[in-house]
Amino acid sequence: MNFRHLFSGLLLSAFALSAAAQIRVFACEPEWGALVNELAGDAVTVDVATSALQDVHQIEARPSLIAKLRRADLLVCSGGGLEAGWLPQLIRQAGNARVASADGMFLAVAQVTTLERPSQLDRAAGDLHAEGNPHIQMDPRRVLQVANALAARLQKVDAANATRYAQRLEDFSTRWQAAMLRWQQRAAPLRGRNIVVHHKSWVYLEEWLGLNEIGALEAKPGVPPTSAHLAGLVALTKDSQTLAIVRAAYQDAKASRWLSERSGVPAIRLPLTVGGDERATDLFALFDVTIDLLLGAAQ
Template identity: 45%
Template sequence: MLRMRSSLTALLLWASAGASQALTVFACEPEWAALVRQLAPQAQVTSATHARQDPHHIEARPSLIAALRRADLAVCTGAALEAGWLPMLQQRAGNARVQDGAAGMFYAADHVTLIDPRPPGTPFDGDVHSEGNPHVHLDPDRLLAIAQALSQRLQQLEPARAAAHRERWQAFEADWRTRMAAWRERAAPLRGTQVAAQHSTYAYLWHWLGMAQVADLEPKPGMPPTPGHLQRVLEAMRAAPPRAVVVSLYQDGRPAQWLAQQLGGGTRLLQLPSTVTEDGQAPELAALFDGLIAQLLEPR
């Protein structure tokens, strides 16, 4: 009888420890790591990439394989953004919890409608995403919808913490809606303005702010700018130069700098973060939008 009681006590202690143990989360991009930290601050989070890396092209390093092998939950963009590296990580990690279709595999793009879907292309067409543009985190409304779906997944994975997860989501939602109203009011002068940019990274942000991207510095999606293509872009925009030429932190800024200089003093070069950063510039999602809007509003 004493042995049975001891075994029962050990089982209860193990269950209690399991219930209190924090989730281990693998985030494919920094924006999802930041979102998880807001919705589940007790989670242990690893981000596979940072703001100065192109999320389309990541090496499946042993450290990332090990991190995914330990994960209870993986949060990624989906829509083929990580198609070049995530399937290899999943295969080598051998973790059933984070395989496609498992409760521990969360794709943000599955929970919102994407813009600009394209017919499947060939390798010569560049980084064409047939499901639509995957950079959904730069639309505050879509980000809110993704946050709600992610909170529900966290509640499913951690039923003992479901009430706490619901409270965190409710606080996040209230704060985010207040911030969205302030961003819309602050960014009102940007509505109707035009930019040239490299890639479609900020397409959701332009749409949300009422701006228009009138030229792409890439001759094909994901392909670096070429002199001939830049010259054609320049000629097409000379008559009505855009407010800015925009590139991401991970992109080579020299082609954009050349184009901005050729267009004249009325067009600024902006090298913007496309996600949260580690250097303090935009350490959280709200700070990312604060900074993006502030830089876009700076006078020409």
């Protein structure tokens, strides 16, 4: 086999494929995969790198993920340091210049204002993110901002379908705003209530719904709960008319159950992302279920 022929053959078939096929999106988290589905429908193929039962801080740069990223035209991730332990390695190993460049890399955190930007960076304070708390998906207002920016990016990367993305954004945005109204009305009784969280994944939900976070099971972000720290939370949780002890679907239930037994406050498991609960099948259901579960704890 002549090498030149083989190589040009490969190039030709690559061009032929790219001309015919839909664009491929690599989404780091299920929420952004779901958002791409809302905005693009079947115009794109979406590979979601993680599931709601996985801790996205701690994913390994697995071969299967390198293979997925290798073929992607657009990468859609939270950013803000959330995937710092694996995404840079995937990008370096995948040899895909499209997603290593500015247009092919879309980071949701960069589209919104973040909360909890640390004034001082010190690892003694736990796993801090210099760009602020990256768990922005539980604030539907920020999700809408991300949607606007993402639709614009899809239009840029896949100009042939630009009208489609514009129409779908319009449709999504109308439905989303109506849903937000509904959620806010339903969640009104939650305003001002106290919650204890496992990890600081809920600050955006708290800000949106007016919940107060009075404590966290992790003494420092990313450091697993210790018994001494949990013991210190019992009195606080018990005496603050706490609504619930909240953990994400992927987190170990042990610590929150322990605190729940001693404080009498219900421990609840919220999806945190699409797929974290069997009913949370898309972004709309994610918020419906989250508010249902919080209201359930309030009764």
